[in-house]
Each structure stands twice: as C-alpha cells, then as structure tokens.
Amino acid sequence: MTDAVTTRDQPLIAIDVVPMSFSATEGLRVATARRPYDPYAGHQALPGVLLFPAERLADGAQRAMRTKAGIGSDSVRHLAQIGAFDGPGRDPRDAAISIAFVAVVDASGHPDATAIGPRTAKPATEPSEPRPPEAAPAAVWRDPAQAEPGLPFDHDRIIAAALEHARTRLWRDAALTRALLGPRFTTADAARLQTALTGTAPDPGNLNRALRTNAAILRSDDPAPSAAGRRGGRPPVTWTWRA
Numbered sequence: 001m002t003d004a005v006t007t008r009d010q011p012l013i014a015i016d017v018v019p020m021s022f023s024a025t026e027g028l029r030v031a032t033a034r035r036p037y038d039p040y041a042g043h044q045a046l047p048g049v050l051l052f053p054a055e056r057l058a059d060g061a062q063r064a065m066r067t068k069a070g071i072g073s074d075s076v077r078h079l080a081q082i083g084a085f086d087g088p089g090r091d092p093r094d095a096a097i098s099i100a101f102v103a104v105v106d107a108s109g110h111p112d113a114t115a116i117g118p119r120t121a122k123p124a125t126e127p128s129e130p131r132p133p134e135a136a137p138a139a140v141w142r143d144p145a146q147a148e149p150g151l152p153f154d155h156d157r158i159i160a161a162a163l164e165h166a167r168t169r170l171w172r173d174a175a176l177t178r179a180l181l182g183p184r185f186t187t188a189d190a191a192r193l194q195t196a197l198t199g200t201a202p203d204p205g206n207l208n209r210a211l212r213t214n215a216a217i218l219r220s221d222d223p224a225p226s227a228a229g230r231r232g233g234r235p236p237v238t239w240t241w242r243a
Contacts, residue, residue, distance in 0.1 A: 011086075011095035015060035016048035016155065018082075018100070018162035019071055019139060022180045023107035024189050024225075028196035030159055031105070031139040032151065033069040039092045040152035044140060046159070047071070048098070057081065061101040069139035071105060078104040078179035082158075082165045090154045098153070102162040104179035167197040174216045178241050184220060186236040187211060208237075217241055 019031035032044040047068035051060045061079060065071035085098040144163055150156065169176050170193070180193055187208060195201045211217065220240040 009095070011097050012091070012093075013051040014048055014091070014096050014098040015051055015057060015064050016046045016085075016098045016100045016153075016158055017061050017064050018046060018102045018159050019065060019069065019105050019141075020102055020162060020166065020180075021105045021107040021141065022193050022196070024186075024192065026107060026141075027143060027192065029107070029141040030144050030162070031069060031071070031141045032155075033139050035152065043152050045152045046155045047139070048153075051099075057099050058101075060099075061103065065103060071103070071139055075106045076103050077106055078176055080165070080176065082161050085154055085158060085161075087154065098158070100158045100161065102165055104176065163197065170194065170197055171210070171214065174241070178216075182225070184222060184225065184238055184240050186238055188236060190239070211239060215242075 020029070021031075022028050031047075033047055035041055035043050035045050047064040049060055049064040049068065051057070055063075058079060058081075062073050062076070065076065066073065080102055082100050082102050085100055086096075088095060090096060090098070144159065151159070166176065166180070170180075171177055181189060190211065191202055191204070191207055194207070212219075217239045218241075220238045222240070223235065223238055
C-alpha cells in the first residue's frame with residue numbers, strides 16, 4: 001500500500017526592517033521609503049524583501065535596507081530581530097510571514113525627514129516581482145509620532161513592535177543603547193532618548209544615579225558631539241562606554 005502524499009503551499013518569507021536613529025538635534029526617528037512597484041506602488045513602507053532560498057535572515061535585512069532605502073551596511077550600528085508577523089491578509093499577493101528587524105542607523109548619515117532624494121543603491125529584482133525603476137526615493141526619516149498612519153501590509157504594527165523592543169531594552173541591552181546614543185553622550189542626551197521611547201521625562205536624580213551606577217559606562221572628560229559649541233555655564237556631564 002502506498003501512502004498518499006499531501007502537498008502544501010508554503011507561505012512566502014519576507015524580511016521587513018525598521019530603520020531607527022537618535023540624535024540630540026533630531027531626536028528619535030524611524031524611516032520608510034516609497035514602494036516603486038505593486039502592491040501599494042507609490043506608498044511609503046518599511047524596506048522589505050522576499051528572502052532568497054539560500055539567504056540568511058540578517059543578510060536579507062541588509063539587502064532590504066540597501067536596495068529599498070539606500071541605507072548601506074556601513075551606517076548600521078546595530079541589527080536585531082524583533083519577531084515574526086503573520087496573518088492571512090497581511091500581503092495581498094500571497095500568504096506571507098514577515099521576519100522583522102530593527103536597525104539602528106548612524107543619524108549623521110541620513111537626510112532631513114522632509115527631504116526625498118535619489119537612492120545611492122540600484123534596486124534589486126525581487127523573486128516573482130518586476131524590476132523596479134532605475135531611480136527610486138531614498139529613506140524618509142520621521143518622528144515616530146508623525147509617521148504616516150495606515151502603512152501598507154502590517155508595517156504600523158511592526159514599527160510599534162520595534163519601538164517597544166527599544167523601550168524595554170534601553171540600558172538593559174548595552175549594544176542597542178550604545179548604538180542609539182553613540183560612543184559619547186551627555187546626561188541630557190540620555191534623558192531625551194528615554195523621554196522619546198517612554199513618553200515620560202525621567203526624574204533627573206534617578207537618571208543621574210542610574211548612570212553613575214551603570215557598569216557599562218563611565219564618566220568622560222571629553223565633550224560629547226551634542227555639547228560642541230556650547231558657551232557659558234557648567235559643561236554638561238559626558239559619558240562614554242567601557243571597552
């Protein structure tokens with residue numbers, strides 16, 4: 001007797017990335033980019049790709065940022081997987097599961113949130129998708145609270161998950177926190193980041209105490225970039241990361 005063979009259609013595996021940055025001047029930002037092809041052609045969305053058969057997830061995330069938003073790997077300070085997102089209606093093309101990442105990007109390397117310019121990388125052809133135009137918009141950086149509502153697929157939910165990932169791991173995850181604050185930062189920078197992620201300004205005394213007792217950082221005599229050009233008054237306390 002021969003056993004019956006049952007075939008099953010497997011869902012597509014997508015990679016979606018939430019580019020995120022923080023600076024003393026711009027605050028916390030996330031990025032989207034205009035989709036050059038259907039579905040949702042012309043809409044802002046997270047950079048995403050369909051995973052190649054022999055491709056690692058992290059490599060797919062780097063490819064998504066490079067080909068869909070012009071963000072090169074040299075500007076990515078930290079890359080972390082934040083979860084899997086599924087649902088029968090999340091992609092109108094076919095059933096798809098998205099493996100989502102957050103990528104902390106060097107804030108000095110991206111344009112103003114209102115600027116839309118040419119991408120620095122030529123888009124790659126996706127499996128089963130037409131080749132997009134030769135030139136496409138670069139990443140558009142915005143305050144998360146000012147991001148366009150109703151992004152395609154379930155990208156609003158993915159951005160919310162990325163912000164929650166950063167909020168719950170701030171200070172507990174030294175690599176993530178260092179990527180957001182940079183190699184040197186002031187107490188004011190730390191307060192701004194915590195306020196941006198939690199919506200509540202930290203108590204100054206509690207924050208200073210937490211910084212002084214954090215084994216991953218130490219007080220520095222060198223000024224942080226955000227303190228450059230400051231005139232008069234006591235110089236801000238600056239912190240750096242232990243090797």
